[in-house]
Amino acid sequence: xxxxxxxxxxxxxxxxxxxxxxxxxxxxxxxxxxxxxxxxxxxxxxxxxxxxxxxxxxxxxxxxxxxxxxxxxxxxxxxxxxxxxxxxxxxxxxxxxxxxxxxxxxxxxxxxxxxxxxxxxxxxxxxxxxxxxxxxxxxxxxxxxxxxxxxxxxxxxxxxxxxxxxxxxxxxxxxxxxxxxxxxxxxxxxxxxxxxxxxxxxxxxxxxxxxxxxxxxxxxxxxxxxxxxxxxxxxxxxxxxxxxxxxxxxxxxxxxxxxxxxxxxxxxxxxxxxxxxxxxx
Amino acid sequence: xxxxxxxxxxxxxxxxxxxxxxxxxxxxxxxxxxxxxxxxxxxxxxxxxxxxxxxxxxxxxxxxxxxxxxxxxxxxxxxxxxxxxxxxxxxxxxxxxxxxxxxxxxxxxxxxxxxxxxxxxxxxxxxxxxxxxxxxxxxxxxxxxxxxxxxxxxxxxxxxxxxxxxxxxxxxxxxxxxxxxxxxxxxxxxxxxxxxxxxxxxxxxxxxxxxxxxxxxxxxxxxxxxxxxxxxxxxxxxxxxxxxxxxxxxxxxxxxxxxxxxxxxxxxxxxxxxxxxxxxxxxxxxxxxxxxxxxxxxxxxxxxxxxxxxxxxxxxxxxxxxxxxxxxxxxxxxxxxxxxxxxxxxxxxxxxxxxxx
Amino acid sequence: xxxxxxxxxxxxxxxxxxxxxxxxxxxxxxxxxxxxxxxxxxxxxxxxxxxxxxxxxxxxxxxxxxxxxxxxxxxxxxxxxxxxxxxxxxxxxxxxxxxxxxxxxxxxxxxxxxxxxxxxxxxxxxxxxxxxxxxxxxxxxxxxxxxxxxxxxxxxxxxxxxxxxxxxxxxxxxxxxxxxxxxxxxxxxxxxxxxxxxxxxxxxxxxxxxxxxxxxxxxxxxxxxxxxxxxxxxxxxxxxxxxxxxxxxxxxxxxxxxxxxxxxxxxxxxxxxxxxxxxxxxxxxxxxxxxxxxxxxxxxxxxxxxxxxxxxxxxxxxxxxxxxxxxxxxxxxxxxxx
Numbered sequence: 001x002x003x004x005x006x007x008x009x010x011x012x013x014x015x016x017x018x019x020x021x022x023x024x025x026x027x028x029x030x031x032x033x034x035x036x037x038x039x040x041x042x043x044x045x046x047x048x049x050x051x052x053x054x055x056x057x058x059x060x061x062x063x064x065x066x067x068x069x070x071x072x073x074x075x076x077x078x079x080x081x082x083x084x085x086x087x088x089x090x091x092x093x094x095x096x097x098x099x100x101x102x103x104x105x106x107x108x109x110x111x112x113x114x115x116x117x118x119x120x121x122x123x124x125x126x127x128x129x130x131x132x133x134x135x136x137x138x139x140x141x142x143x144x145x146x147x148x149x150x151x152x153x154x155x156x157x158x159x160x161x162x163x164x165x166x167x168x169x170x171x172x173x174x175x176x177x178x179x180x181x182x183x184x185x186x187x188x189x190x191x192x193x194x195x196x197x198x199x200x201x202x203x204x205x206x207x208x209x210x211x212x213x214x215x216x217x218x219x220x221x222x223x224x225x226x227x228x229x230x231x232x233x234x235x236x237x238x239x240x241x242x243x244x245x246x247x248x249x250x251x252x253x254x255x256x257x258x259x260x261x262x263x264x265x266x267x268x269x270x271x272x273x274x275x276x277x278x279x280x281x
Numbered sequence: 282x283x284x285x286x287x288x289x290x291x292x293x294x295x296x297x298x299x300x301x302x303x304x305x306x307x308x309x310x311x312x313x314x315x316x317x318x319x320x321x322x323x324x325x326x327x328x329x330x331x332x333x334x335x336x337x338x339x340x341x342x343x344x345x346x347x348x349x350x351x352x353x354x355x356x357x358x359x360x361x362x363x364x365x366x367x368x369x370x371x372x373x374x375x376x377x378x379x380x381x382x383x384x385x386x387x388x389x390x391x392x393x394x395x396x397x398x399x400x401x402x403x404x405x406x407x408x409x410x411x412x413x414x415x416x417x418x419x420x421x422x423x424x425x426x427x428x429x430x431x432x433x434x435x436x437x438x439x440x441x442x443x444x445x446x447x448x449x450x451x452x453x454x455x456x457x458x459x460x461x462x463x464x465x466x467x468x469x470x471x472x473x474x475x476x477x478x479x480x481x482x483x484x485x486x487x488x489x490x491x492x493x494x495x496x497x498x499x500x501x502x503x504x505x506x507x508x509x510x511x512x513x514x515x516x517x518x519x520x521x522x523x524x525x526x527x528x529x530x531x532x533x534x535x536x537x538x539x540x541x542x543x544x545x546x547x548x549x550x551x552x553x554x555x556x557x558x559x560x561x562x563x564x565x566x567x568x569x570x571x572x573x574x575x576x577x578x579x580x581x582x583x584x585x586x587x588x589x590x591x592x593x594x595x596x597x598x599x600x601x602x603x604x605x606x607x608x609x610x611x612x613x614x615x616x617x618x619x620x621x622x623x624x625x626x627x628x629x630x631x632x633x634x635x636x637x638x
Numbered sequence: 639x640x641x642x643x644x645x646x647x648x649x650x651x652x653x654x655x656x657x658x659x660x661x662x663x664x665x666x667x668x669x670x671x672x673x674x675x676x677x678x679x680x681x682x683x684x685x686x687x688x689x690x691x692x693x694x695x696x697x698x699x700x701x702x703x704x705x706x707x708x709x710x711x712x713x714x715x716x717x718x719x720x721x722x723x724x725x726x727x728x729x730x731x732x733x734x735x736x737x738x739x740x741x742x743x744x745x746x747x748x749x750x751x752x753x754x755x756x757x758x759x760x761x762x763x764x765x766x767x768x769x770x771x772x773x774x775x776x777x778x779x780x781x782x783x784x785x786x787x788x789x790x791x792x793x794x795x796x797x798x799x800x801x802x803x804x805x806x807x808x809x810x811x812x813x814x815x816x817x818x819x820x821x822x823x824x825x826x827x828x829x830x831x832x833x834x835x836x837x838x839x840x841x842x843x844x845x846x847x848x849x850x851x852x853x854x855x856x857x858x859x860x861x862x863x864x865x866x867x868x869x870x871x872x873x874x875x876x877x878x879x880x881x882x883x884x885x886x887x888x889x890x891x892x893x894x895x896x897x898x899x900x901x902x903x904x905x906x907x908x909x910x911x912x913x914x915x916x917x918x919x920x921x922x923x924x925x926x927x928x929x930x931x932x933x934x935x936x937x938x939x940x941x942x943x944x945x946x947x948x949x950x951x952x953x954x955x956x957x958x959x960x961x962x963x964x965x966x967x968x969x970x971x972x973x974x975x976x
Contacts, residue, residue, distance in 0.1 A: 229789040
């Protein structure tokens with residue numbers, strides 16, 4: 001192999017490395033900044049310190065900001081609520097659409113498809129009034145429900161696909177064995193599509209955990225309804241001199257569950273986002 | 282339990298899955314639904330199981346209409362080609378699942394499942410998952426699961442198709458013996474005519490959603506009422522050739538180019554009225570022997586015990602079972618002797634037998 | 639036959655054995671016979687009604703009214719007598735309409751061309767032609783922008799673009815003797831808006847293109863190699879033509895997504911700097927109707943801006959479904975009880 005050929009073989013890797021450079025640099029700075037007194041560009045200034053992480057022990061930003069643990073719990077509850085409801089409702093509906101014969105099945109399926117492609121953010125203004133009418137504006141439940149609703153078409157479509165792959169004979173066998181449709185669903189079919197459920201659950205949890213726009217739009221202020229994203233953003237916006245160290249530490253803190261999924265469920269993630277990713281931005 | 286199907290029909294839009302099936306199955310009888318894929322045999326079976334709702338017609342169990350009874354209340358057991366075991370449950374959980382759904386106490390469940398498993402010879406595999414079993418063992422679990430609730434009707438949907446040849450043979454015998462011992466009315470769907478012939482008391486041959494014939498195996502073999510049945514039943518399949526049957530000097534002769542055969546009078550007289558008819562003759566009734574009809578050996582397929590020899594007489598193709606020691610060779614001239622005692626005649630238009638209708 | 643088992647049915651009349659074909663005789667019986675389907679479907683029906691149907695209707699009605707924070711609580715926007723098309727003529731007459739339209743077109747087309755389609759295809763092609771594990775690793779890294787909480791992601795970018803001496807990019811520019819050290823979000827906001835959105839959006843196409851390329855039977859690629867084609871020729875003449883449907887799918891899907899996306903822009907520049915420098919159509923609707931900062935919320939007028947996107951969205955989604963024949967994926971159930 002000539003030197004020229006060798007160089008050519010390196011080109012693809014060079015492009016790939018350059019393309020992921022911004023996000024790598026961003027992460028590098030995030031970690032650096034949270035453990036250093038301060039940073040200038042990518043250079044640390046001062047000493048290694050844990051003071052930016054003191055928010056774990058006491059509310060760091062003062063002035064009425066709730067404790068990080070309270071916000072974390074709140075975020076977790078919203079994400080967990082979203083995960084459970086999205087998975088449960090999608091699994092019910094996906095099963096019915098894949099397996100049951102009822103009038104309106106085809107219509108509902110096409111509707112689900114159209115809603116799946118339809119950008120739900122355009123409905124935020126209308127949703128605002130629905131939440132007010134239900135008395136759910138500025139509540140965690142309201143935020144959770146809106147996110148569940150917007151996630152529904154994708155969840156149903158994904159689950160339907162998994163149900164489509166289950167053997168009809170197995171379901172027939174269970175019906176003959178004496179199970180009702182509900183028992184078939186719960187005892188026979190759901191256990192066989194656990195990977196699909198895991199995929200949807202991870203997807204729903206991450207989007208619930210990361211959510212900013214919906215919680216920000218449907219809650220007011222930095223009260224206890226806030227998620228970590230809202231908390232973090234409010235803090236950047238309101239303080240005059242941004243305490244970058246603490247901000248990055250909170251940001252890293254929020255990244256923990258995402259990092260866990262990223263490290264341990266790589267294959268699943270790439271699969272989910274092939275069907276699930278629909279945001280253009 | 283007796284099963285009666287009356288004008289049983291299943292349609293999906295314009296597509297007709299089963300078309301006016303009429304048949305009755307006696308108590309304890311073993312009936313096979315035989316036909317090529319897509320002939321409607323599984324559709325009919327699933328209607329009997331209650332999985333498909335009939336578009337028309339009636340299903341009766343012991344005289345009572347069960348059309349709208351759900352599968353779980355029909356007291357049936359079913360075995361599937363894919364076994365349809367629950368992959369997340371152990372063998373014990375699979376077998377005892379029907380009992381669990383009936384809310385049977387745990388101890389009784391355990392005993393009954395163990396009894397059935399012992400009977401099936403899988404009593405020591407109770408804690409395994411289906412994925413850890415061989416195909417034959419999985420089929421036994423499926424059979425055990427269908428038997429554990431002591432059904433009054435057993436349905437088999439091509440249960441042996443996924444097994445290798447040797448295992449298929451032994452399972453065939455086992456299912457037959459089990460059915461006889463337990464005396465449970467059974468319907469067995471298969472596309473394999475050997476399976477149907479060897480196992481069933483009666484065979485329902487189906488084609489394009491319609492019932493072509495419903496008779497005992499030997500009757501189907503000896504007295505096929507349609508061309509389809511004659512061609513489908515028997516292995517290797519019956520030879521068909523277009524002939525003209527004439528009566529000369531009180532004798533009946535079937536003629537085609539290069540062929541001139543004397544046929545029994547009682548069969549020949551039924552075919553003589555028509556012009557050209559289809560004659561059927563089984564490979565075992567044709568032999569390679571000197572002084573017969575002249576032909577050329579086109580291809581020889583050794584089957585082990587016999588050679589299946591394809592002989593061409595002009596454009597006519599005749600399959601013959603020959604003794605391998607004859608040493609038949611491709612391209613050689615040969616001579617065929619026809620034993621016309623069992624010869625069949627069919628109307629070329631209606632494809633109905635001219636002899637048995 | 640254990641017809642006696644029927645007692646478990648709890649005496650449901652429609653299941654009696656007397657009549658062979660009992661047609662549902664009343665709406666009650668009809669509902670009853672479909673109770674399984676209802677049990678499975680009702681939660682989703684409720685959620686979709688609450689968060690898709692009603693909002694669409696509310697949005698339409700709002701867009702016809704002049705509801706704003708000044709008359710909120712007193713103005714009866716739901717009464718047809720208060721409806722008019724004024725909001726729509728107001729949009730057309732908006733002093734900045736060409737600015738918003740231009741911004742939106744520029745944003746959608748540039749991001750789509752460079753990232754959501756261009757980079758997605760390029761990275762998909764590269765990562766499927768190098769070592770499998772390396773390819774997987776880089777695709778996974780490309781997923782990071784999408785997995786990172788948007789607030790944290792934007793936080794990184796603000797720091798990357800910040801003025802000297804804090805800004806990461808400025809640090810390098812200064813070293814190279816190139817920049818004035820100003821905040822790059824002020825001097826070149828569009829560059830960042832496009833990169834920030836593009837890096838997230840590209841992963842969609844990347845994953846879809848990758849699975850499409852990997853689904854191409856190896857034989858075609860081998861045949862092409864045997865015929866003496868170079869890698870680039872193979873890509874051009876074999877791979878790209880074979881993935882033209884996924885390409886069309888990504889292009890159309892991402893156009894719609896970009897058209898309606900604004901979360902990252904809102905976080906990064908808020909539509910600025912200055913007057914509407916990076917404000918796109920969707921962000922304009924959001925600012926008018928849902929932004930609490932301005933104190934003057936115009937629900938009615940904002941809704942009219944959103945309705946236009948909704949109409950485009952519904953139309954586009956309907957067309958995709960036709961073009962990509964998704965309804966053919968619908969299979970008849972192979973059990974017809976209930």
